[in-house]
Amino acid sequence: MELTAFWIFSSLAVLSAVGVVFFRNIIYAVLSLISTLIMISGLFFAMGAELIGALQIIIYAVAIVVFYVLVISTVPEFKGKAFEPKFILISLPVGFLIFLELAFVSLYGAWKSNTGIFTPEVISEVSNVKAVSTVLFTKYLFPFEVASLILLVAMIGAIIIGKKEHVIDEEAKS
């Protein structure tokens, strides 16, 4: 059962990822990116990491990629350039190196993992959500709170840089 799910989800994910690269129309590319991310979240669910799977859908598939679609559809005449053949000379070897590195890291991670206090037995006893939140709100409370400041700053910055200039000119005159 688990193996079937793995093969279905991963082959669909790879297929959609190929679509991201090769679709000429940028909307299609973004839609297949959504499909890739949903398939990866399916992989997480199949492995029993339901929290990460849900976060993957909520944050990536829904929030970020839908935001991409919004930006692409609101920015007028968004022209993506088709890839130029001369760049393939650089991108192929670099991409292959990154592939090797990723493959090494994932194999290495699979071999090295499960050394913390949250072993599979503990996880099946409590749940992913409880385990993650316990660590997040005790040991990692401080970075968690600072992250909220980062979001605040980013929001302020987006407003300042995005707001219309003539409003401020009038304020400065009065």
Place this chain on the structure above:
Amino acid sequence: MSVLQELVAGLGIPNFKVLIPEIIILITALIVFTIELLTKARFLITVVTALGLFLASIPSLTIEQGDITFYGLYVVDSFSLTFKFFLILSTFFVVIVLRPYLESKKTYYGEYYYLILFALLGMMIMVSSSNLITFYIGLELASITIYILAGMFKKDYLSKEGAFKYLILGGTGTAIISYGIALIYGRTGSFDFATVADSIVQGSLDVGAVAGIVLLIIGLGLKASSVPFHFWTPDAYQGAPTPITAFMAVAAKVATFAVILRVMVEAFPFAYEIWNLGWALLAAASMIFGNFVALKQDNVKRMLAYSSIAHSGYILAALAAPTDVAFTALIFYSLVYIFMGLGGFIFLSALERQHGWSNHIDDFRGLAKRYPMLALFMLIFMFSMLGIPPTVGFFGKLGIFLALIGSDIWWLAVVLVVMSIVSAGYYLRVVIYMYMHEPVSSARFNLSLGEAFTLAFMASVILILGIYPTVFLDMSQLLGNFLIQGVGR
């Protein structure tokens, strides 16, 4: 349930007393935010910000040292407290010169003030991190705020372009750092510096550890604007409002140097061969490239941006040697760089407000005949960056040079000396234009009280430290030894 309950029961309440400087900065930022929203009283905003910085600087000197709070994630030791004090000090000087500059350029926003405070908070978190997560989150807070600050020049294309480049390259740097952290976590199973240091020992350097360290070096090198990851620096520095450039070039950089030193020494003490080589290469490239390109610049602000790349090279060169002498030299140079860097950039910010000043080297013609005091200050800053006694820049370079020779790294020491000689070409050019040319215009200059005070303060500190560097040397020595003692912790 037992595991979770045990985990929670073992935790106490974090000690908030050691966080007082950070708390004061945060509250000041929120107060300034409210004032800016409700009133538009520009003078009040400046005063409240400066007052908050002053109040935060007192506990950073008096607080009890050596405490680790937030479950081992936040360390308040003499190293972090010293750097916090100097970061607050440099931010204070940026804040008091900010308003006249922004008003003369018609680009005033009250947001500058609390964004600077948020960036300062990020840097303070950076320097007191004892965990890769805290370090990462502090770095992010500081960098994201500075991207915004750099792009806030109204209706100025250069500023937007520089901020955009900085955003893209800084984002790349952050991504590389997080990838490096992920590799190190995968290798050691921990984010804590102490545990990482225990796991990565001399005999056990494998691909995971080496790749993680190399990626961290690349990402941090990008943040410290070392060659070949410097492409954002000249544009972002030239485009940003000049006091913000001073903030980026001094406070942000010094915090980065401090955190680089801390991560390298405390997290990877036994992998020193890798980071020695990595930083030596980056430092040599920065020194050579920064100095040679600075020679060709006619815009003095851009020239100082390249000179700050070169200074990254001088400071990071100390990381080529894993000795306490080298760490002392690094701390000493980054502390005194605060005064030279702030002096140089705030000098430009003060003159940029004046009529017809475009930062071009021709504008400096005959400055000494018209304003001897101003020209003297610039002379002191330039001599200090060049490293001529009796300015303190001499001792900074001397310390790095001696540290390199002490560890038999001759090639880098030679590069440092040769490149310092090359740098005379552009630092002295400014001095020659000021003192040996006839004035071309006779427009009057008006300096605000804050600017005059800052320039005089920086120049006199450079001279006093140049004659009597013992205070700073002792302090740096203490901190360097402290870091080494902290390794086994």
